[in-house]
Amino acid sequence: GYPVLADSPIGTCYLPNLIIFYLLPTPIAFNLHYLFIFLTAAVGMYLLCRNFNLSKISSTYAALAYAFSGFFIARIIHTSFIQVASFLPFIFLILLKYQDKKKNIYLLLFSLLVSQLIFAGYLQGLIYSLISAFIFLLFYVKTKTEFTKLFLPILVSTIFGTILAAAQILPTLELVNFSTRDQGLGGELFSNSGSVKILLMFLHPFIFGNISKEFIPTSANIGYYWENIAFSGTLTPALALSSLLILRKKKVI
Numbered sequence: 001g002y003p004v005l006a007d008s009p010i011g012t013c014y015l016p017n018l019i020i021f022y023l024l025p026t027p028i029a030f031n032l033h034y035l036f037i038f039l040t041a042a043v044g045m046y047l048l049c050r051n052f053n054l055s056k057i058s059s060t061y062a063a064l065a066y067a068f069s070g071f072f073i074a075r076i077i078h079t080s081f082i083q084v085a086s087f088l089p090f091i092f093l094i095l096l097k098y099q100d101k102k103k104n105i106y107l108l109l110f111s112l113l114v115s116q117l118i119f120a121g122y123l124q125g126l127i128y129s130l131i132s133a134f135i136f137l138l139f140y141v142k143t144k145t146e147f148t149k150l151f152l153p154i155l156v157s158t159i160f161g162t163i164l165a166a167a168q169i170l171p172t173l174e175l176v177n178f179s180t181r182d183q184g185l186g187g188e189l190f191s192n193s194g195s196v197k198i199l200l201m202f203l204h205p206f207i208f209g210n211i212s213k214e215f216i217p218t219s220a221n222i223g224y225y226w227e228n229i230a231f232s233g234t235l236t237p238a239l240a241l242s243s244l245l246i247l248r249k250k251k252v253i
Contacts (some may be wrong), residue, residue: 005168006175008121013168015116016083034076037086042067044089051096070231074205077226080121087117088129095133099141099150104134107157114161117169130158197221200230206229 004012011017016036021029045066049059058180066089077083090113098106134151141147159167162169200207201222209216222228 003175004170006171008123008168008172009078010120011083011121011166013085014119014121034202037079037082038067038072039080041072041086041089044087044093046090048093048096051093068235069244070202070236074231076114076228078122081125083120084117084122084125084129087113091129093131095137095154096140100156107153110154110157111164113162114158116163118162118165192242198230200232201228203234203237204230205229
């Protein structure tokens with residue numbers, strides 16, 4: 001049989017998957033779970049921006065910009081990737097709430113969130129998110145003493161969340177021993193990662209062909225399309241550059 005529990009990207013124990021795919025027919029559930037991903041990303045970013053006292057208009061703009069950003073669109077084929085990314089704003093929001101209120105309920109929520117994101121099946125994304133959150137807190141809090149006081153409870157909360165996800169972690173570790181990946185990933189998978197051609201796809205993802213309509217010729221030499229694709233468009237880097245040029249002290253752009 002198929003290792004349903006062990007193959008983590010399936011997201012068998014991920015709560016939204018369990019609810020949506022249990023209650024609804026598969027075609028409807030499949031589309032609805034994508035809607036849930038984009039809605040979660042938008043709501044999370046909106047709440048995070050409001051926590052920073054940004055206006056409703058600014059928060060709405062940031063929410064839409066994040067939820068429909070290039071990462072989500074380019075990675076839409078990798079469901080577990082964008083499921084984890086959709087909860088990134090909530091990771092920051094919960095940690096900020098704990099830093100402000102010092103209530104244990106936020107640590108419990110954080111543990112539950114960590115466990116669910118492990119169940120979602122993209123462990124690397126969760127690790128990147130946690131590292132980013134800890135680095136953010138390091139610069140956000142006023143003193144190193146305050147950071148030290150925050151670090152230990154959050155670390156314990158993270159470990160507890162990992163234990164809650166043991167039903168996913170243990171079968172996956174067992175499966176690794178029977179997988180070709182136990183020796184690591186082959187170099188050919190990311191052989192062109194970071195090349196000029198891949199960087200051009202940030203601006204134009206179909207510059208070498210539209211994979212949804214045709215096969216991309218091997219002469220393009222871009223490797224695995226979905227593993228290397230990234231997309232920002234031209235407007236996003238243009239706005240980012242302009243913000244650096246007009247940014248002023250104590251202004252938010």
